[in-house]
Amino acid sequence: MKTRNLGNSDLVVSSLGLGLMGMSPGIYGETNDDESIRTIHRALDLGVTLLDTADVYGNGHNEELLGRALKGRREQAVIATKFAFGPNFEGINGHPDYVKKAADESLRRLGVDYIDLYYQHRVDPNVPIEETVGAMAELVKAGKVRYLGLSEASAATVRRAHAVHPISALQTEYSLWSREIEDEILPAIKELGITLVAYSPLSRGFISGELRKFEDLEASDVRRYLPRFQGDNFQKNVDLVDKIKEVAQEKNCTPSQLALAWTIANGALPIPGTKRVKYLEENAASVDVELTTEDLALIEAVSPKNEVYGGRYADAQLDTLDQ
Template sequence: MQQRILGNSNILVSSIGLGIMGMSPGIYGETNDEQSIQTIHRALDIGVTMFDTADVYGNGHNEKLLGRALQGRREQAIIATKFSYTPNYESISGHPDYVKKAVEDSLRRLNTDYIDLYYQHRVDPQIPIEETVGAMADLVKAGKVRALGLSEASASTIRRAHAVHPISVLESEYSLWSRDIEEEILPTVRELGITHVAYSPLSRGFISGELRTFEDLAADDLRRWMPRFQGDNFRKNIEVVDKIKEIAIEKNCTPSQLAIAWTIANGALPIPGTKRIKYLEENVAAADILLMKEDLERIDQVSPKNVVHGTRYMKEQMTLLDG
């Protein structure tokens, strides 16, 4: 597995990480803790070192699961976790007092005395970013956190935060179907030396081609309530997936591998999520796929910017995105 340094830090990570959100109940259907732990162990065995979680995933379950999986192997892993959502996504808090409480809770659940990368999950519009990042910087000074990150932050917020303390990572949804950050946010993080971490590089599994009908989604799968997976949007998006699949076949890879390789070619560190070893190994193999200029141009032709039908979140969730 190729490695890279996270921006404005000395933290070395694998060029592809593992998002573990889906390993908690009530997100992407049925889960199995033992199977998930085996997947995390397999990830470590094949060179994946960055594991992305958050305190709100499963209301603490996700962090506890990762803590269990890393017992005896903590030094092999880079733990990235997040704060700001209160339980059940009821509200957002960036208050300094909440930051200090949240990190202690995460450290306890993760069964570790430090977090490698600590993100603000969503920007709190009621609290100046300078105050939130100031509190996060105190955690670095105290040795509880090694580096700081922001998630789904605007370019102006990133600049203000970076002026308080170096920001190492900006995490945002980025895929063939989520490219709105290309105009302003990506140039900003590149200018500031911030690593861009791409979550949902497969548009929550849609681009993998595994989903063919709405009924393929479990009754408790949160994607049932996402516009891209509903009605006419679903049917039109399947047509785009099929075109991506044609290129993948020519490149002797899967649609998932092609999509992940595309994010890498665009400078991102992708963190595709999965609960199963089979898909983990498939995703990681994308690191070996080299996309030439002509490949990228052809991908752009079949899946141009804004080709996807439907927003990535429901309307009320879209309002929580900074800027």
């Protein structure tokens, strides 16, 4: 596994991480804790060290699951978790007292003494970012957190936060199908030395090519309610994936590997989520896919910026609130 430095830190992390959200029930269909733990263990065996969770995933279940998986293997992992959402993604809280309370609860569920990378999951529009990051910085001083991150924050907010305490990572959706951040946010974080951590780098699995019809989604899968997976958008996006597949075949890789290699080539650290060893291994191999300038141009031609059909979320609260 290739590695890289995490922005504004002394952390060396894998060039590709693992998103754990789908390992909790009520998100992407049925789950199995034992299978999920096997997947986490396999990730560590492959050198995938950056493991991404959040307190709201499964309302605590996800962090507890990761804590169980890391028994005896804590030193092999870089733990990233997040705070801000209330249970079931209801409400956003960035008040300093809540920051400290949320961190203590995450530490308890994870069963660890410190968190490597602590994110504000969404910016609270009712609390100045300086106050929230100030409280997060106190966690660093206390030794409970090593480095700080933000998620779905604007360039202006990132700059204000970074002036209070160094920000190491900005996590936001970034993929062939979600490139809105390229205009302002990417240049800003590059200037500040902040790493872009790309969640949903496969557009929630759509770009993998595994989904061919809406009925493939389980009844409990939240993707059924996302615009890109509904109505005519579904088939139109399948047609886009088929074009990506053709390029992948020429590169002797899968569509997932091609898309992940694209995010890496564009400077991001992708954290594709999966709950199965098979897909983890496929995703991890993407770090060895080398894309030439000609390859990148061809990918751009078959999947132009913003050509995807449908938005990212149906719920405005989950979309970028920080304007």
